[in-house]
Amino acid sequence: MAPIAARGIVAHNPQTPLVPVIGYIRVSAWFEEKISDELQKAAIEESCRRKGRTVVRWIIDLDATGRNFKRRIMEAISAVESATAEGAREIWLWKYSRFGRNRHGVAINLARVEQAGGQLISATEDVDATTATGRFTRGMLFEIAAFESDRIGEQWRETHEYRRIHGLPATGGERFGYIHEGRLVVDGILQRPESYEPDPATAEALVEAYRAYSADGIGFMPLAKMLNSQGIHNPAARAGTGWSQQSLIYYMDSGFPAGLLHVHRSDITCPQRAKCPAPTEHYGFIPGGQPAILSDEMWAAYRERREQRKRMPPRARIALYPFSGFVKCGLCSGGTSVFSAMGRRGYGYRCTSHYQTVHDSCAGSSVPSAEIETEVLSWLGKAAAEMDRRFRGSAVRAKKAxxxxxxxxxxxxxxxxxxxxxxxxxxxxxxxxxxxxxxxxxxxxxxxxxxxxxxxxxxxxxxxVEARDSAAAWEARGSVVRRLLGEWDTLQVGSKRDLLSVALTEIRIWPTGSERRVTPAPREGFVF
The missing domain is CATH 1.20.58 (Methane Monooxygenase Hydroxylase; Chain G, domain 1)
Incomplete structure (x- = not known):
């Protein structure tokens, strides 16, 4: 059947003024649909030239999916409705599939164009949408585009399911803390399956990030800055791209370093998993094929800390006091909270279990901040003297490490x-x-x-250093202690906490009348 010419669009008479139109180009996010923007633009311009049209405004979407209308096509529709593009009433496309592949979205937005007196025209599909036959033909072309979208989506879901069954993440590529080996197929025979193995160069930094968040209370933004300052970039992002707060949250929450995969539950059906209405309830963890870098205890501590911080108001997530997160109750080993008294904010720390819960599961410990500071500075003074003594070589015994x-x-x-x-x-x-x-x-x-x-x-x-107890190691530790002692009054809260987290794991407090009211607990390397 011969193609049907669009009504009112005939060969151009040179004496007739050109009709202004809007050109829209979309390059698909799918590889097999990546028709270059240059090719689309050339086809639209050639068709417009023959039909007496001139493109007064180009709107280009690169790597944009057609499965939704969160795209710049909405700018073209708005321009038609408001006649702001030199009065243009036509939107020209390379093919109708460029407009969209979502049945519901196509119907709604096409109706908006036509209600405004506009038209949607394909440069390579000569259809007269002002006739019943033309509208039917256009509808079939949109339905074919939607079918292709559904088919490709099903193939991706099948691929993702296959990878999950084999213990692989839905999307491949590099992961922080791991070395990724792709599949190797020679002459149709699988020589090496895809795998992830711990990377000695970055695994330790990954573990430290989890420990710092869980034990030291350091937030994601400082952790992202710390990783970037160490030259450890996000391997899943573009080359040379550093960590952002959100990308670090996404990866650490994924459970991948704990040997897990974060997947949508197969017993719950969502129209679009990417827009799952209840990600917390509908997603869960399954065992992955990658070796775990984190211990079960560290992963559990991270999850617990995440739940705690979700319930905290935003202001409370940034420590205002140098010992927040360090102080533990000596009786129940539980956390403590800062309280105000004597007209002073942050007067002291007290057992949360005793003072802020209905059930008194602990007799309670409460110590003024000034007393904690005095004990910590006293410990730092003793530590500095001991480190100076060991640095001078009086008690150093090298151990290979x-x-x-x-x-x-x-x-x-x-x-x-x-x-x-x-x-x-x-x-x-x-x-x-x-x-x-x-x-x-x-x-x-x-x-x-x-x-x-x-x-x-x-x-x-x-x-x-090859010897943990070498003079160089003791000098490095000593520099931290001396910094804390010498600059205690001028250091900001964040800097104090960073340095204290190097030397101490926690600070225990005890009730009045105890033999020792404050007990700093040093880390390995600071124990004498």
Whole structure:
């Protein structure tokens, strides 16, 4: 059957003014549907030239799916309704499938165009939609596009299900903390299956991120900055892209490092899993094929901490006091909360189980912040003296241990510390000479001190030494202790917490009348 010419669209008479139209181009997100924008644009321009049209506005969607209308096509529809594109009433496409592949969305948005007196025209499908036959033909083309979308979607679901059955994530690619090996097929024979194995270079940093969140109460944003400062980028993102807060949350919540896969429950049907109305209830964890980097206890502690923080108001998630998250009740080992008294905010810490729950499961411990600070500073003073003694070699016995970071990284950190110290010295000199305003100096000083604290903490945790008890190791630990002692009154809360988390696991408090009211618990390497 010969193609039906669209009513009113005939060969152009050079003496007739050109009709303004809007050109819309969509490059699909699916590889097999990726028709280049140049090809689509050339086809639309050629057809417009023959029909006496001129494109006054181009709207281009790159890598956009047609399964929804959260696209720039809505700009074209709005322009037709408001006649803001030089009065254009026609939207020209390469094919009708570029408009959309969602039956419901196509019907609603096509009706909007036509109610505004506009038309949707395909440059390569010559259909007169003003006739019953033309509308039927156009409807069949839209139905074919929707069918193709459904077919491709089913293939992807089958692929995802196959991967999950074999213990693989629905989407392949690199994962933080792992080395990804793709499938190897030679002459149609599988030589090597796809697998994920722990990466010695980044697995330790991954474990530390979970530990810092669960035990130290450090939030996702500081953790993302810490990973980026260490040169550990997000392997699932574009090359060289650093971690963002949201990308780190998504990965750590996925359970992949715990040997799990986060999947939609097969016994619950959702129209579109990507828009699941209840992700918490409809998703769950299944065992994956990758080895677990995290222990069961660490994963459970992370999940518990996540649930706790979800119930916390946003302001409470950022610690305002240096010992928040460190102080534990010596009687029940439970957490503590800050309370105000004597007209002072943050006067002290007390057992949460005793003072804030209905059931008194603990007799309760309560200690003023000033007393905790005095004991911590006292412990730091003793630790500094002992570390100086060991650094001088009076009680050092070398033990062979694997290198946490290589020499190049160690040199980089040391060089960066020296650079930060010089910058701090220059800022101090400028302030002393009156060349820098006081508020600017304080801001710069706090930023430099915070950066230095993070690097020193990294150096302590990952010092490239073959003997854990070597003079270099004791010097690195000693620098953290001396920093805390020497700059306690000027360090910001975040910097204090970063440095304290290197030296201490927790601080135990006990009720009045106990032999010891405050007991700092040092980490390995700080125990004497």
């Amino acid at each position: 694997p290198k946490a970071i290589d020499e190049a990284q160690s040199e980089r950190i040391t060089s960066e510390l020296a650079r930060l110290q010089k910058a701090l010295d220059r800022a101090s000199m400028a302030s002393a000479m009156g060349d820098m305003p006081r508020d600017s100096y304080l801001r710069i000083r706090d930023e430099l001190v915070a950066d230095r604290g993070r690097l020193e903490a990294q150096l302590v945790e990952s010092q490239a």
